[in-house]
Amino acid sequence: MLNLSKIVTRPVIAALALATVSTVAVHAEDAKPADPKLANSLNANDKTAEQDPKLLKQDAAVKVDDGKYFDAEGHPTFHVTQDGKMLDWYTYSGYRRYHAECHVCHGPDGMGSTYAPALKDSLKHLSYEEFIGILAGGKQDVNAAEQKVMPAFGDNKNVMCYSDDLYVYLKARAAGAIGRIRPSEHEDKPDTAKKAEKECMGG
Numbered sequence: 001m002l003n004l005s006k007i008v009t010r011p012v013i014a015a016l017a018l019a020t021v022s023t024v025a026v027h028a029e030d031a032k033p034a035d036p037k038l039a040n041s042l043n044a045n046d047k048t049a050e051q052d053p054k055l056l057k058q059d060a061a062v063k064v065d066d067g068k069y070f071d072a073e074g075h076p077t078f079h080v081t082q083d084g085k086m087l088d089w090y091t092y093s094g095y096r097r098y099h100a101e102c103h104v105c106h107g108p109d110g111m112g113s114t115y116a117p118a119l120k121d122s123l124k125h126l127s128y129e130e131f132i133g134i135l136a137g138g139k140q141d142v143n144a145a146e147q148k149v150m151p152a153f154g155d156n157k158n159v160m161c162y163s164d165d166l167y168v169y170l171k172a173r174a175a176g177a178i179g180r181i182r183p184s185e186h187e188d189k190p191d192t193a194k195k196a197e198k199e200c201m202g203g
C-alpha cells in the first residue's frame with residue numbers, strides 16, 4: 001500500500017532543512033571580520049617587523065576604494081599581502097616619500113634618531129587627525145633644554161600631497177605589518193592617485 005504520509009512530509013522536511021541551512025549561512029557571512037581580499041598576509045620570518053597583534057587588528061582594512069584601503073573608522077590604512085612582499089600603492093609611495101623628506105631627522109624606516117622621535121612608535125598612539133595636524137603645523141617642545149623642532153610642512157606640496165601615503169606607511173611600521181624592508185613589489189598606481197596627485201601638485 002502507498003504510504004501517503006511519507007510522500008507529503010518529505011518535501012516539507014526538506015524545505016525546512018533548506019531554510020535552516022540558509023539562515024545559518026547568512027549568520028556566518030555576518031560574522032566574517034572582513035572580505036578575505038582585504039586581509040593582510042605578512043612575512044612571519046621578518047624579525048625587524050615587531051608585529052603588534054592589537055594594532056594589526058585595529059588597522060585592518062574593511063573597505064577598498066580604487067586601491068586605497070580604509071579601516072573601520074574610515075581612516076586610510078595599509079594593505080600588505082603575499083607574505084609581506086606586496087604593498088598597496090599608498091604604503092609603497094609613503095615609504096618613498098618618507099625616505100625623501102623625513103628620514104634625515106627621524107631616521108631610516110621610522111627608527112628615530114638622537115634628534116627626532118621614532119615614528120614607528122609615535123604612530124602606535126597618534127590619531128590620523130593628530131598626525132596630519134603635526135605634519136601641517138609642526139611641533140616644538142618648548143620645555144626641552146635643547147630646541148628640537150618639527151618643521152611645519154603645510155606649504156610643502158611634496159609632503160602634503162602625500163600625507164595619507166606617509167600616514168599609512170608609518171602605520172604599517174607601527175603595527176609591524178612591515179619591517180625594515182626595501183619594498184620590491186606594489187599594487188598598481190590607482191587612477192584616483194594619479195588624478196589627486198596632478199590636482200594637488202598643480203593647483
Ligand code: HEC
Pocket residue numbers: 098101102103104105106115116117119122126131134135139140141142148149150151153159166
Ligand atoms: C628637521 C628635522 C625634521 C624633519 C625633516 C621632520 N621632522 Fe618630524 N619631528 C622632528 C622633531 C625634532 C620632532 C619632535 C618635536 C617635539 O616633540 O617637540 C618631530 C616630531 C614629529 C611628529 C610627532 C611625533 C610624536 O611622537 O609626537 C610627527 C608625526 C612627525 N614629526 C612627522 C614627520 C614626518 C612625516 C616628516 C616628513 C614629512 C617629518 N616629521 C620630518 C623633526 C623633523
